[in-house]
Amino acid sequence: MCQHCQADARMVSRREKWISSLLGELRLKRAYYHCSACGQGWFPWDQEVGLGASHLTPAASEVTCLAGVQASFAQASETTLRKLCGLRISESTVERTTESAGERLRARPSPSCRESLNRGSGSVTLWAARVLT
Numbered sequence: 223m224c225q226h227c228q229a230d231a232r233m234v235s236r237r238e239k240w241i242s243s244l245l246g247e248l249r250l251k252r253a254y255y256h257c258s259a260c261g262q263g264w265f266p267w268d269q270e271v272g273l274g275a276s277h278l279t280p281a282a283s284e285v286t287c288l289a290g291v292q293a294s295f296a297q298a299s300e301t302t303l304r305k306l307c308g309l310r311i312s313e314s315t316v317e318r319t320t321e322s323a324g325e326r327l328r329a330r331p332s333p334s335c336r337e338s339l340n341r342g343s344g345s346v347t348l349w350a351a352r353v354l355t
């Protein structure tokens with residue numbers, strides 16, 4: 223059943239995706255569903271496990287944000303993430319992932335988070351951690 227319009231939807235195919243996880247690179251094949259009534263398509267498994275448009279798992283995304291707020295995005299990409307967990311992702315992915323988490327938080331900060339943000343850069347770690355857990 224379509225999650226957008228409740229019409230009947232059908233599985234169209236199984237589609238491949240490479241993802242970066244804390245256990246390394248993984249190749250997945252997951253079912254793709256499409257609704258001919260409203261034209262929407264989706265991957266139920268991706269939604270179930272929290273995979274977004276990014277190639278990072280939720281845990282890899284969280285670790286990336288934590289590394290991204292500790293130092294420069296370049297250092298997170300070239301040193302921190304590789305040494306801590308073997309993640310090999312580009313500086314631009316670290317930047318995009320960290321800033322995306324910040325934007326999500328900025329859109330709906332809790333009162334305690336907003337207060338932390340107002341106190342200065344020391345709250346950035348809390349800021350990234352809260353939005354991803």
Ligand SMILES: [Zn+2]
Nearest residue numbers: 224227257260
């Ligand atoms: Zn639909």
